[in-house]
Amino acid sequence: MTEKSTDVTRRLFSRRAFTTTATAAAAAATIAPFVLATQVDAASADKTADKTADKTAGKTAGEPGDVRRITLYAEKLPDGQLAYGLEPGKATIPGPLIEMIEGETLEIELVNNTDVTASLHVHGVDYETSSDGTRMNDSVVEPGGRYVYTWRTHAQTSRPDGTIEPGSAGYWHYHDHVVGTDHGTGGILRGLYGPLVVRRTGDVLPDKTFTVVFNDMKTNNLTQAPDFTAKLGERVEFIVITHGNFFHTFHIHGHRWADNRTGLLKGPQDHSRVIDTKTTGPAESFGFQVIAGERVGPGMWMYHCHVQSHSDMGMAGMFYVTDADGNVPGHSMDDMPGHPMSGTSGQSMDGMPGHSMHGM
Amino acid sequence: MTEKSTDVTRRLFSRRAFTTTATAAAAAATIAPFVLATQVDAASADKTADKTADKTAGKTAGEPGDVRRITLYAEKLPDGQLAYGLEPGKATIPGPLIEMIEGETLEIELVNNTDVTASLHVHGVDYETSSDGTRMNDSVVEPGGRYVYTWRTHAQTSRPDGTIEPGSAGYWHYHDHVVGTDHGTGGILRGLYGPLVVRRTGDVLPDKTFTVVFNDMKTNNLTQAPDFTAKLGERVEFIVITHGNFFHTFHIHGHRWADNRTGLLKGPQDHSRVIDTKTTGPAESFGFQVIAGERVGPGMWMYHCHVQSHSDMGMAGMFYVTDADGNVPGHSMDDMPGHPMSGTSGQSMDGMPGHSMHGM
């Protein structure tokens, strides 16, 4: 199901989208190092349908100034959890990765197929109170109902008084704001959340994106954190979101990132701190890119919450980096609690219904 | 009472103060984008007495190099809480907003009108051990006593060895350090804390400043977080301080800020992350400015701690943005727990005795 969602949102990221010099993005373009979007094609992901550059380049969606409309379904999963999806019957936890480029507008029609009033609240982008997703702002959806939320984005610009208005780019997220309590505590607990990335013209695109949501003591609402797989040398984007009531420290073995907007240094003069562990609290979100196995090679690289009791309770998963032959070099997983694999290939793509790993 | 405190501390922010090229601030001046302090006049605040530019421009306070003296009163409120104020009988929680400009010195005489030994400890600025506010450094005040604390500030400069000494500018705060325990746990719990802003020559001044203090599960020592009101387009400064024993994530709907010293991007090359949610732990403080309703319009914009159980317990308030007619566009608050308003004007200025909203 991941591929379907990818299809819908991925197409906006054509080469053309990221080489645009549309007026609205001009200021931003001048400050971001220009990077050819050679990673635009998601075709390299194992289970993703082939999309040629021609195919994506032919789209007009994804240009600053565009208005796109998608439908999002809030659904009840067989196990009683709630989730968002881009097609009926295909909801996932976390919900689909939604990508925008600064300057775009997204109209999202939420179809509420659950039996409770639900909503869609978003972080980071521009929306009027009618798209707030709160009961007090009359922007929630009764069971069986539908409602259009409008998310707008903008590039960095200067205000008349000379101050800078920041652009919308960032690793953001969306979630319910009404199930259970007026803060959506029940909706979030049961799975109504997902990632949003707003990119800036010129941003480096990843080959794959993995989303990790720490939601109390679960990861992507799983008792045992999911595993992710990439090929040695692939450009992998991690999006980390926290929900619930607890604080966590996200850590990944053998890889590091810059503690700034993109997780990538902007240039030789970018003095951002480089880290491999970061405190993250409820509703915070950040993202970064790594080159899988860069300088450290293929193998099993743990990622986990570094709060000791949390990792011991299952908030630890694997980032498998495969070698040229597609194998994860030979180590046994027998000793790793909660990872019942015995082979060495490590291709434990999470196929559990209702759970997406956002691998593209 | 807010206006009184404003009177005392506001006067230093004349246009002259921010166009100064005093030697001590010269280095700083060259690195901060020069901004005309057109927002200097606090007269736009609803309940604030008119202060013309002439009136403030005539002051000499607020220049780098100046020494000012104020009196601060530690008092017991009718409900048993403790608070700081600039006049007897007018203490507030949080205490008065104190503003300085880099290079200034502030001598604060603390008059202890409570029945316990109290003190004044400050973050961020320069003070000798005699102004530490701790028992071990003999800088506490017995009931009925008075004691002068001296806070100095300085502009960024270079050390003889070529390293940079940072300036004092920042969103800081002050609090008791002796009531209850030698760390002031009892004083903080009962309300002895307040905000301090040290500005840099050239900093953009806000039209209004609101202070939010997460103190365990209370906000400004209130079980229900207070509401704030601004006009569409006003430049609003938020100061967020945390105290006590818990960690929180401050979030505001529909508005964002840069995660740097001022919350404002310094220029098109400032790559600070833009956020709308931030982890904040005990004694941390940060501040930022937003243009009320920018790109999102007037209305009811929630701010809250995003730890779900905290917001559900009352750590959520309203940021009302009024339209050209002074109204908050029409939504009912009936569904919002803890907000008993039924009208649409939304002008719920918190008038509870002993609680200040720091609106200027």
Next chain:
Amino acid sequence: MTEKSTDVTRRLFSRRAFTTTATAAAAAATIAPFVLATQVDAASADKTADKTADKTAGKTAGEPGDVRRITLYAEKLPDGQLAYGLEPGKATIPGPLIEMIEGETLEIELVNNTDVTASLHVHGVDYETSSDGTRMNDSVVEPGGRYVYTWRTHAQTSRPDGTIEPGSAGYWHYHDHVVGTDHGTGGILRGLYGPLVVRRTGDVLPDKTFTVVFNDMKTNNLTQAPDFTAKLGERVEFIVITHGNFFHTFHIHGHRWADNRTGLLKGPQDHSRVIDTKTTGPAESFGFQVIAGERVGPGMWMYHCHVQSHSDMGMAGMFYVTDADGNVPGHSMDDMPGHPMSGTSGQSMDGMPGHSMHGM
């Protein structure tokens, strides 16, 4: 014992090391302000053996490109705790400060003198899975065994696709990853952790380095946080690491730092936030330098976790800054719980066996 460990790791920081223009570090050198390593000599530390510039300058270790080998011993202390040390019988909590310069390789032979399987896991640097220190990657050490871990570092460079690969420089740390649980929860709890600093060519060197590890409610595994002493004007480096299950806010009285990689502003255009309090969660680490008593004078400056219950429970120690006569200006410590000193000299160097204060 601190001096011994210092001996081993300090020698790489010759003047020559920091004025090198080795190819691998050239890019980094151009972006870091060049600073003469006048603080290279650790001889100023009270109890540290004299090391002349000639002595250190004659070493070839510490150049980018070098490969060094050291032996690290995991040992059981008399009180049942576990610790790392650079010589048998001299293990400390935290373990020895290990310093590297970008471009260096360190081969660490871990000798396990404890009665449980132990390991060495490191943050920040480059290591293959065989040096991961985890059971699943077969890189743990049985009692009585030995195993070589290889840590590599690199300077900032550009990738073929034009993106920047960050250098290894940072305040990192190492710890056990297998005692008690597969995440090393028992090893960390009992003391198997230590600091690692990777410096960049041109970085400013401190006169002294103090390491503070918040490990649940203990500091450096002590119920009462240790005290540190420096002379007025000395350049003091603090390394702060958190372990265990809780979050803390590190605060120090009278001193501030920049919230970036080094804690020092990189130049007049570095807009990093300046702070004196910072949230830190399990496995996070940061460091900074202060000039002892700069603008505030000698005396007793508390450092503590600012979570009120934590400081009240003992997570507060002293940073003594001595005057020209070697004294800490005269205040009594009688009122400070847990600090049984009665004199005024304040030279309470922690001599408790098995606990290092990393003063150099």
